[in-house]
Amino acid sequence: MDNLRAIIMIIGVFYHAALAYNASWSSIWFSADTVQSLSLELFSDFLHVWRMPIFFVVSGFFTAMLIQRRGMGGMFKNRFLRVFSPFVIFWPLLLVAYYVAFLWAIGNIENKSAILELMAMPGAPEGTISLMHLWFLYYLMIFYVLTWVFRQLPLTKIKNAIVEMNPLLAIMVLPLFLIPGLTLSVIHIRGLLTFTPEIWGILFFGMFFAYGYILFSSSRLLDYFDRSWPILFITALVISAPMLYMFPAISFDPNRIPFEFIQPDWNIRIPLILCIAYVATLMSVVGLVVAKKILNGNNGFMRYMSDASYWIYIVHVPILLMIQFWLLDQEGGAAYKFLFSSFSTLLICLISYVLLVRWSPIGWLLNGKRKPLFSN
Template sequence: MNSTEHSHANKMVRPYEIERLHYLDNLRALAMIGGVFFHAMLAYSPALHNLWLTADREQSVIIDIVAWFSHLFRMPLFFVIAGFFVAYLVSKRGMRGMLFNRTKRVLLPFIIFLPLCLWAIVASLMSAVATVEHKSPFLQMVAQAMATPGTPPPPFSTMHLWFLYNLMFFCVLTWVFSYINWSHLYKLFSAIKPLPFVLLFPLLLIPGLLLVESPFPAPDKLLPQLWAFGFFGLFFALGYWIFSTQNFIDRFQPYYIALFMASLILYAAYYFFIPKEFTFPSTPFEFPQNIIVKLCEAYISVWMTLVCLVAGKRYVNSHSRTMRFFSDSSYWIYIIHLPLLFAVQYQLMDKNWGLLAKYSASVGITLLIGAVSYLLLVRWTPIGWMLNGRKRAVNKTETVAMTQ
């Protein structure tokens, strides 16, 4: 470790090392597993019916209302927690140790599992093109493209693993920015009161959001997306600073119900303006509608992230074997869930079941296969060590989970 890393590590405040923060482990798991529920919803979304591979005949506006609300804060919450964990690693191991750990736990799984997930999705897609009778509009387009010689291949995508790709960039930028003196900004951030924070911080997200359509898509391209750095990157930075800010989350405890209600009100306006049927390429919003939509996105994402952090600390800040297994397996389940989910939903497209039955079956089968495969193939194997580290007994005052 060089002198800069020593200095940075020594200056990093460690208010969270006293006890293990179970609620952050549990919230991270909920954000991961929430991806299974979210992606399963998209098959029954009227708005995405023409653009989603497994779009089903069964659709419901309620699906869209729930899906796009959760979409606004699920991944921002994940990146806040990811930034917090990276700050912990820097305080414990220095910048070099943090980068080594994130390379092993983030970059290596991305490199290994992206090709495997792509292969699995293509394989199930080929099968669906040949066997599914009630094809989705997008599946019909794929079938037509396959039957037309000379059709160019689709652009490369990091798919649902985009979060690992972007997270690794954020970790590298953490190291780059460590050579800048942030002490004045840190003092300002540490002293800010809840009301100015919830009013001003969302405005920092607006420039990034103005670079992309709404609802914001997954930044899954191989070329890093600037808007994602100005949006998810700021949530990552927020989590990084929260680690060194004593009782930051507790400051919002008196306001989290009000923030939740305000988010619902803003979401009503947001949902009114966003398209009820998405197209590609999307039609840009006109002024001032565009500004209203972006403001709603920014404020809801920040406010609901704070609501989740406060509620998590109040209600899921406890240890149990069930939650520990849930937390440990969530990373693996998320990595493999999309190929599994697509394979299951292709089989359901020709079934004359109701929406609730199809949705429950697709989520339930995906989670069951993910959990069982984790138990049998991952937990005590090198794959599990790569994703979660080697298992060992810990006591209540350790923060071992922070390194995951």
């Protein structure tokens, strides 16, 4: 599970890099380029539907594990160190890093993105304080508190009913529990960026957190699909086709900051919600089954990347933006710019982790004190 969490975090670098070449985001993404790619648009839209749901499933699993091993108090103590403290420390630093990146781009880049042009205009509308890409830490803290609340309630029968449900029936029914959250949202295609908790995000991502929490008690669902996961994967791809076709119906009001999504009509919204619910659920199960089959071994490289992944995710966006801002004035196609910005960002993050973080108090805060990778 820890290796899966690491992969999901590192994939975030490639997801955010792809947004610069996604035509649907050209009017609002900070480093949106004039060169665009349909392949990268489909890649980022498909990835975004299930990347964070899997992360919250894994988080729910580890929360249940911590409670079993250390008790509720021990879980809160651990999460205070690993989640709350990094958020409090890095959020203001990242706010400054974003601000510096924007100022540099506005003053030095000739071929500015639409959002940079808007920022550079006299009397440009002011934005709001954002959680940025650390929004997931903020919502994890909410879910930890809700875990304590729900453990005080007599919900054992409901939990047992879900655990004992026929796995094939579960895979068809559980996505329906995501519909209320998606119905309240402006479609699941954005992060939860405001400090005011959003009900749809709590309902939608909270369900995946709850799935992961329950999954710790029983791996019956994963065991059932151990051999048939390719069928789930193919089903998810089939459902993704109409979902990705309908995504362009979601648009933005570019004259407002923060940008507001314009809802599609219900004849598009209802099937889109259903597609998102099933793709997110199916891909979450596929990811968990595949991870269980191939990522559970004691691999030194994966262990190291798992340790580094938290740092990589925390710091990657300002670095990525600076590289992509520079690329706005450079020649090259979308594929080249995507690969260059992605791997350059990943390399810088890894080097900084090796030289500055792993053996420092920052590394201890994020992952605990590390033992040597190879020891006698």
